[in-house]
Amino acid sequence: xxxxxxxxxxxxxxxxxxxxxxxxxxxxxxxxxxxxxxxxxxxxxxxxxxxxxxxxxxxxxxxxxxxxxxxxxxxxxxxxxxxxxxxxxxxxxxxxxxxxxxxxxxxxxxxxxxxxxxxxxxxxxxxxxxxxxxxxxxxxxxxxxxxxxxxxxxxxxxxxxxxxxxxxxxxxxxxxxxxxxxxxxxxxxxxxxxxxxxxxxxxxxxxxxxxxxxxxxxxxxxxxxxxxxxxxxxxxxxxxxxxxxxxxxxxxxxxxxxxxxxxxxxxxxxxxxxxxxxxxxxxxxxxxxxxxxxxxxxxxxxxxxxxxxxxxxxxxxxxxxxxxxxxxxxxxxxxxxxxxxxxxxxxxxxxxxxxxxxxxxxxxxxxxxxxxxxxxxxxxxxxxxxxxxxxxxxxxxxxxxxxxxxxxxxxxxxxxxxxxxxxxxxxxxxxxxxxxxxxxxxxxxxxxxxxxxxxxxxxxxxxxxxxxxxxxxxxxxxxxxxxxxxxxxxxxxxxxxxxxxxxxxxxxxxxxxxxxxxxxxxxxxxxxxxxxxxxxxxxxxxxxxxxxxxxxxxxxxxxxxxxxxxxxxxxxxxxxxxxxxxxxxxxxxxxxxxxxxxxxxxxxxxxxxxxxxxxxxxxxxxxxxxxxxxxxxxxx
Numbered sequence: 001x002x003x004x005x006x007x008x009x010x011x012x013x014x015x016x017x018x019x020x021x022x023x024x025x026x027x028x029x030x031x032x033x034x035x036x037x038x039x040x041x042x043x044x045x046x047x048x049x050x051x052x053x054x055x056x057x058x059x060x061x062x063x064x065x066x067x068x069x070x071x072x073x074x075x076x077x078x079x080x081x082x083x084x085x086x087x088x089x090x091x092x093x094x095x096x097x098x099x100x101x102x103x104x105x106x107x108x109x110x111x112x113x114x115x116x117x118x119x120x121x122x123x124x125x126x127x128x129x130x131x132x133x134x135x136x137x138x139x140x141x142x143x144x145x146x147x148x149x150x151x152x153x154x155x156x157x158x159x160x161x162x163x164x165x166x167x168x169x170x171x172x173x174x175x176x177x178x179x180x181x182x183x184x185x186x187x188x189x190x191x192x193x194x195x196x197x198x199x200x201x202x203x204x205x206x207x208x209x210x211x212x213x214x215x216x217x218x219x220x221x222x223x224x225x226x227x228x229x230x231x232x233x234x235x236x237x238x239x240x241x242x243x244x245x246x247x248x249x250x251x252x253x254x255x256x257x258x259x260x261x262x263x264x265x266x267x268x269x270x271x272x273x274x275x276x277x278x279x280x281x282x283x284x285x286x287x288x289x290x291x292x293x294x295x296x297x298x299x300x301x302x303x304x305x306x307x308x309x310x311x312x313x314x315x316x317x318x319x320x321x322x323x324x325x326x327x328x329x330x331x332x333x334x335x336x337x338x339x340x341x342x343x344x345x346x347x348x349x350x351x352x353x354x355x356x357x358x359x360x361x362x363x364x365x366x367x368x369x370x371x372x373x374x375x376x377x378x379x380x381x382x383x384x385x386x387x388x389x390x391x392x393x394x395x396x397x398x399x400x401x402x403x404x405x406x407x408x409x410x411x412x413x414x415x416x417x418x419x420x421x422x423x424x425x426x427x428x429x430x431x432x433x434x435x436x437x438x439x440x441x442x443x444x445x446x447x448x449x450x451x452x453x454x455x456x457x458x459x460x461x462x463x464x465x466x467x468x469x470x471x472x473x474x475x476x477x478x479x480x481x482x483x484x485x486x487x488x489x490x491x492x493x494x495x496x497x498x499x500x501x502x503x504x505x506x507x508x509x510x511x512x513x514x515x516x517x518x519x520x521x522x523x524x525x526x527x528x529x530x531x532x533x534x535x536x537x538x539x540x541x542x543x544x545x546x547x548x549x550x551x552x553x554x555x556x557x558x559x560x561x562x563x564x565x566x567x568x569x570x571x572x573x574x575x576x577x578x579x580x581x582x583x584x585x586x587x588x589x590x591x592x593x594x595x596x597x598x599x600x601x602x603x604x605x606x607x608x609x610x611x612x613x614x615x616x617x618x619x620x621x622x623x624x625x626x627x628x629x630x631x632x633x634x635x636x
Contacts, residue, residue: 003069004073006065006069007066007069007070007073010062010065010066010069011066011158013062014059014062014063014066014162017053017054017059017062018053020050020053021053021054024045024050024051024053026051026052026053026054027051027052027225028051029225029228030042030046030051030227030228031401033045033046033051034402035401035402046227051227052226052227054165054168054169055169055170055174057174057178059169060165060166060169060171060174063162063165063166063169064166066158066162067159067162067163067166070155070158070159070162071159073155074152074155074156074159077151078152081148081149081151081152082152084148085145085148085149088128088140088142089140089142089593090128090130090138090140092138092595094597094606097595097597097606097608098606098608100608100609100610101610101614102608102609102610102618102619102622103606103607103608104606104607104608104626105604105605105606105607106604106605106607106626106629106630107603107604108598108603108604108605109603111598111605113129113137113139113598115632116139116596116629116632117129117139119628119629119632120139120141120594123143123625123628124143125141125142125143125592125594126141126142126143126145127139127140127141128140128141134599134600135600136597136598136599136600137596137597137598137600138595138596138597138598139595139596139597139598140593140594140595141593141594141595141596142591142592142593142594143591143592144589144590144591144592145591146585146589147585147586147589147590147591147612148591149582149585150581150582150583150584150585150586150587150589151582151586152582153578153579153581153582153585154578154579154582154583154586155582156575156578156582157575157576157577157578157579157582158575158579159575160571160572160574160575160578161571161572161575161576161579162575163568163571163575164568164569164570164571164572164575165568165572166568167205167206167567167568167571168206168566168567168568168569168572169206169568170204170205170206170207172205173200173204173205173206181197182197182198182200182231183195183197183198184198184226184227184228184229184230184231185198185229185230185231185232186228186229191221191232194232198230198231198232199231199232199233199234200224200231200232200233200234201234202234202235202236204233204565205565205567206565206566206567206568207222207224207233207563207564207565208224208562208563208564208566209221209222209223209224209233209235209562209563209564210222210223210224210225210292210560210561210562210563211223211239211560211561211562211563212295212297212558212559212560212561213239213240213241213259213297213558213559213561214241214297214298214556214557214558215241215242215243215244215297215556215557215558216240216241216242217240217241217297217558218238218239218240218241218262219235219238219239219240220234220235220237220238220239220266221233221234221235222235222563233563235266235287235563236265236266236267236285236286236287237263237264237265237266237284237285237287238263238264238266239261239262239263239289239561239563240261240262240263240264241259241260241261241262241558241559242260242261242262242273243259243260244257244258244259244260244294244557244558244559245257245258245259245260246294246557248344253344253346254294254344256277256278257277257278257291257294257559258275258276258277258278258291259275259276259277259291259559259561260273260274260275261273261274261275261276261282261289261561263282263284263285263289265284265285267285272284276289276290276291276561277291278291286565287563287564287565288563288564288565288566289561289562289563290561290562290563290564291559291560291561292560292561292562293560294557294558294559294560295340295557295558295560296321296322296340296341296342296556296557296558297321297556297557297558298320298321298322298323298556298558299320299321299341299364299553299554299555299556300318300319300320300553300554300556301318301319301320301321301338301341301364301550301553302316302317302318302319302550302551302552302553303316303317303318303319303548303549303550303551304316304317304548304549304551305317305327305546305547305548305549306422306546306547306549307329307545307546307547308425308536308539308542308545308546308547309429309539309540309545310429310545311426311429311430314422314549317336317548319336319338319366320338321338321339321340321341321364321556322338322339323338324336324337324338325338327546329544329546332370332371333370333371334368334369334370334371334544334546335367335368335369336366336367336368336548337366337367337368337369337375338364338365338366339365339366339367340364340365341362341363341364341365341553341555342362342363342364343362343555344359344361344362345359345360345361345362345363345381346358346359346360347360347385349385349386349387360381360383360385361381361382361383362381362382362383362550362553363379363380363381363382364379364380364382364550365377365378365379366378366380366548368543368544368546370544376397376398376399376543376544377397377398377399377401378395378396378397378543378548379395379396379397379405380394380395380396380547380548380549380550381393381394381395382550384412384416387409390411390412390524390527390531391411391412391416392409392410392411392412392531393409393410393411393412393418393421393549394407394408394409394410395407395408395410395542395547396408397541397542397543399543406541408535408538408539408542408547409531409534409535409538410532410535410547411528411531411532411535413519413520413522413528414518414519414520414521414522415518415519417519418549419519420519420520420528421532421535423510423519424503424506424507424529424532424536425532425536427503427506427507427510428468428503428506428536429468433506433509434461434464434502434506435457435461436509437502437503437505437506437509438457438460438461438464438502439457440505440509441498441501441502441505442456442457442460460498460502463475463495463498463499464499464502466478467499467537470540471536471537471538471539471540472496472533472534472537473537473540475492475495475496475499476492479491479492479495499533500526500529500530500533503529503532503533504525504526504529507520507525507528507529508520508525590611590612590613590615590618591611591612592609592610592611592618592621593609593610593611594607594608594609594625595607595608596608596629605629607625607626607629609621609622609625
C-alpha cells in the first residue's frame with residue numbers, strides 16, 4: 001500500500017471519477033436522467049452511483065485508500081528528504097569534484113576567503129566552510145534546497161484535499177443509510193408527516209440543502225435531494241424572506257436577483273437581516289447561504305376553460321400554481337395540477353425568415369389527470385405569437401416527459417384576441433348555421449346548377465359532420481374507405497375546398513349580422529379561415545379537449561436558497577494552496593550546489609557546480625559564476 005504505484009493508481013481512479021462528475025451533471029432528479037439517457041443506461045449509471053459521484057461509497061473508499069497510501073509514502077520518505085534538505089555534503093573528495101561536468105580550475109594570485117563567501121551570499125547561496133587534516137579549505141554552498149520540500153508539500157496536499165473530500169462526502173451519513181438508521185423519503189408528504197428516519201438533526205456533519213421561500217414565508221429546515229427521494233435537514237436557525245427583487249434586461253432575460261433575509265438563531269435568539277445575491281452569500285451559525293435561483297411561489301391564475309369540440313359555454317376557473325383543481329367533464333372526473341408559471345419566456349421564433357430571440361410573455365404549465373391516473377402535460381402561452389407573419393395563440397401538449405410538446409396553434413382575430421376563433425368554432429359546430437352557408441355556396445356556384453342541389457346539400461352536410469367529429473383525419477379515412485385510389489387525391493382537394501368555402505361564408509354572414517364586432521374585419525379572412533380549420537382539426541390530437549385560457553394573474557415569486565455546511569472546504573483550500581506551492585517547488589525551483597576547494601600553498605582553486613536538473617541554461621549560469629569568481633580573484 002505504501003508503494004508509489006499503488007498511490008498513483010488510487011489517484012488515477014480519483015481523476016477518472018472527477019472527470020465523470022464534471023461531465024455528468026450531478027444530483028439531478030432521476031426523471032431527467034431517464035429522459036436523457038434512457039432506461040437501460042440510467043439503470044447502469046444508478047447502480048454505479050454516477051449521479052452523485054463525490055458522495056458515492058466507492059469514491060469515499062478510494063479516498064480512504066489514497067490517504068493511507070500517500071501518508072505511508074510521506075512517513076517513509078520525509079525523514080531522508082529533510083536530512084538531504086539540511087545536508088551541505090561536505091564529505092566529498094577532490095576526485096569526485098573533478099568528475100562533475102561543470103568543474104573549473106581557476107588561478108587566484110591572491111585569495112580572500114571572506115570576500116569569496118560574500119560574493120556567493122550575494123548570489124543567494126547558503127555557505128559553509130571546512131578545513132581538512134591537510135589544512136585544505138573547502139567552501140560548500142547551495143541554493144534552491146526548497147525544491148526538495150516540493151515532494152512533501154505535494155503529497156501532504158493530496159492527503160489534506162482527500163480528507164476534505166471525505167468530510168464533505170459525509171461518510172457517516174452514508175454508513176447510516178447502509179445500516180438502515182437513516183432512510184431516503186420517496187413519498188411527497190407534508191413536513192409534519194415525514195418520519196424521523198428521513199430527518200437529519202443539527203449534528204449532521206456536512207450537507208447541501210435547498211430552501212424555497214415565498215415573500216413573507218419562514219422555514220427552519222432544508223431539503224436534501226438524494227437519489228430518487230429526499231431527506232429533511234434541521235437548521236440551527238430559521239430563515240425568512242422579507243423581500244425578493246429581480247431585474248430584467250429589455251429582452252426579458254433575468255439580469256440580477258437578490259433576497260432580503262431575516263435569520264433567527266434557535267440557540268441565542270439573535271436576529272440578523274441580510275441581503276444576498278448571486279455570488280454574494282452570507283454565513284450564519286456555521287452555515288453558508290447562497291442565492292441559487294428563483295421560482296414561482298404560487299401565482300394565482302384567473303382562467304377560462306373552453307371545450308374545443310362542443311358548443312358548451314366557457315367556464316371561469318380560479319387556480320394557483322402548486323395546487324390542484326377538479327372538474328367533471330363528459331361524466332369523468334379530471335384533476336388539473338398546476339405546476340409552474342413563468343412571467344418571461346425568451347424564445348427563438350420565426351419572424352420574416354429570421355430567427356429572433358424575443359420575450360413572448362407569460363406561460364403556465366399544468367397536467368390534466370383522468371380518473372385512472374393517466375395525465376397529459378400542457379404548456380400554454382397567454383399572449384399570441386407572430387409565426388410566419390400571422391399571430392397565433394399557442395398551447396403545447398405531451399403525454400410523457402420524454403416527448404417534445406405538440407403545439408396547437410389557434411389564430412388570433414383582427415383584435416389580437418382568441419374570441420374570433422372561439423366564435424368560429426361555435427359556428428362550425430352549429431348545424432343550422434352550416435346548412436345555411438352550404439345553401440348560399442351552392443346557389444352562387446355556377447358548377448352546381450347541373451347537379452341536383454338536394455343531393456349536393458346532403459353530401460356536403462355529411463362531409464361537415466365527418467369533419468366536426470374528427471377533423472381532416474376523419475375526412476381522409478372516409479376518402480380511403482369510399483373512393484377509388486385513382487380518384488382520392490382529386491376528391492381530397494375538392495373536399496378541402498368545399499369545407500373552406502362554406503366556413504368562409506359562415507364568417508362573412510356572421511360579420512354581416514354583427515356589425516358591432518370587429519373580429520373578422522380583415523383582408524386575409526380566407527387565410528384566417530384556413531388557420532382556424534387547421535386548429536380545430538389539430539384539437540383532436542390535443543388530448544383532453546379542454547383549453548385553459550389565461551385571462552390575468554397575481555404573480556407570486558419565490559427565492560431559491562442553497563444552504564451548505566462544508567467542514568471540508570477549509571481543508572480543500574489549504575490542500576490546494578500546498579499543492580500549488582509543492583508543484584511550483586518541484587517544477588520551477590532549481591537546486592544548485594557549489595564547492596570551492598583551495599589547497600594549501602596552491603595558487604589555484606577548484607570550482608565545481610551541479611544541479612538536480614541539467615538544462616541548457618545551467619551551462620550559461622555555471623559559466624557566469626566561474627567568470628564572477630575569476631574576475632573577483634584578479635581584482636583581489
